[in-house]
Amino acid sequence: MSATGKLSATGWFRDRLAGPTRGPATVRPTGTWPKTALALPFIGMALVICLDYFSTIEVTVEPALTAVPALAAIVSRRVWYPILTGFLAEIAAFGLAAYNHVLGESVHSATVFAIALVTAISWVSAMLRVRQEQALADAQLVAEIARRVLLRSVPDRVGSVRAAVHYAAAAAHARIGGDLYEVVNTRHGVRAVVGDVRGKGLSAVETAAAVLGAFREAAHQEPALEKVAGWLAVSLDRALHEHEHPGVEEEFVTLVLIGVAPDGSAEIVNCGHPAPLLLRGDGTVRALELAETVPPLGVLDPEQVAPPVQRVPFEPGDRVLLFTDGVIEARDRAGQFYPLAERLPVCATGGPVEVLHRLHADVVRHVGKQLGDDAAMLLLQYEPMPNGSAQQLPHQNGRLARQ
Template identity: 40%
Template sequence: MGDLSRYQTAWIDLRRRDPVLLSPIALTAVIGFLSVLTPHDVPFSRLLPAAPALAASVWPVRATLALGVICLLPVVGYAIALSDMTTLYTAGAIGAVTLAAVYASHLRLQREHTLAQVRAVADATQEVLLRPVPARVRNLEIATLYLAAAPQARIGGDFYAAADTPHGLRLILGDVRGKGLRAVGVAAAILGSFHEAAYECADLSQLAHRLDTTLTRYDIAVPDEDTPERFATAVIVEFPRTGTHVSVLTCGHPPPLLIRDGAALALEPTAPSPPVNLAALIGRDYHVERVPFTRGDLLLLYTDGVSETRDADGAFFPLTTWTARTSAVSPSALLRALHQALVLHSDGSLDDDIACVAVLNAPRRRDP
């Protein structure tokens, strides 16, 4: 009951902001106005049952019942005063529809309350999996963007994480093969391993092997007949505490973009590295590359949900070209502009999970 009371309060606050919720009152007023002004042989009052029926879809129980009573009493009074049996039938219809509408409103509130609880659990799950990334670590400014493919979803198969280790700031961003809860389970295993191994592994190649081992063990512990080969593409980067470079390990993932002086460069690896959990199968090792990363440089990590966003004609989003043209000077501004550009390019129909991390090599803050 306490939760429902909070829901009622939230509904009152929403009513103040959303004029659409006043539509049952407007409908009642229009029908009543027409009933008074038109001749008796034009029975607009027979439309009054529509008002409580509409209220059931947007109002709580008490408000729906109150509107039904407001519609019913004048009709009953008119029928009794004029001994009009036809109007009494209308009153009966209003009463019956009002009772059904009250029950429908009750069911809707219960379902919305359950949905709110499910969303709260999804939000908590996302906070556990995708731990908040600090906005600044030393001279690095960081921003993140996460969009699940399902309109009402909070989590998906894309993931990212950050760890400020003795080796420097380490970031991972990746995409699990598949979708849904199965992909979420794989992402959780990878992120759990990363948050521990990032502090212990001496280099990114060793870190990738640790993630590979974790996913192999996860396959054994949680077998899936529909997906015999679980794997994830990922890009792992390391910003040392000192120095003017960044180490990049691209594990079968779209290459990061380095934005420098109005130009965008895709950091294609000179030697390919396999996706996580496919190193043994493919027979390849992980190769780390060092890239200069000086003051003012901005690094963009992204999943294929960004680069493979299509427009109405099937054309991919021109990420490299767009990035070179953007005027955004901060990671957060860049990701806000990117989100808007993706929505515009796809005409609002983003159909894949999207995860992005942007890192700017900014001037160091002076201590006060």
């Protein structure tokens, strides 16, 4: 493939990953200075010149000009900017030396050499930073592609429910972690899963991929929701034996499964995961907790996995929120956990996408900074299809709410 072809393919991937609602998939370097900061090297140069001109002390401040190219490398990502400011600093140094009659003095020679040396170092530093940022951009692009393959978009409507998902990674440049989610429309009704893999990094991604792959198959094949959990346990056990992850002592997955039939009857299976929240149309919130505690998948042998099924009738307009512990374990500066059950009714205005946006913004305000853990939220709103209407399939296009 030619170089032009490679650039075109990369651009196509970036355009596809940007999507209709996310904007360009470009990398914004952290710590970028505003454009007005480009004037700082010239302001510093002017201050040195003025200080030398108006000073009554018989000591030249010419060596202070060595800071100009270093400052240029800090405030600008342009590799030529340190060279430009260094060249101007050399001119200013000769001007000050001529004004102070020290052109032949060692202090002037040392200043000229120091400015040239700092300029060269600043240029090399700027070059290395640009290369590192480009490498980071390429890595983010690959991670974004992997995330789109593993965590597929969720349509606005899936069968008898409206759906939205919001995923926020803990790291500033991370695009994928150990949280997982999926919604599928099957002949048994709409089925969804939200889970959290213990650990982070590549091992968590591999484990999440195994669980999601098994769910996408089992959700269509198994009529009983508890059998779907058993299928996931078998697939997880096989994946953990096939892929060894050095340094990880114990691997397991907490998850909650939910199935919503067209008539509104819902089934919930929970394996060591935080209980979903049911928000009724009248604004009341109820945690769908089970009387019997079931350990996460990966703790018991697959044949011992037989979680109980909780059945809940849904009314039109009822909403159920599935989430990972990154949401409820978000702490403020006083160490208080985020009160999700209390804040959900306040944020539950508008459609599912708007609700999740408000919830995420509320969590960030509670913490006061970036979240310290991955946080995923999936909201399902029961809205039965009109009689005789064709149900939308999961592969149809829809919006996706993300961080």
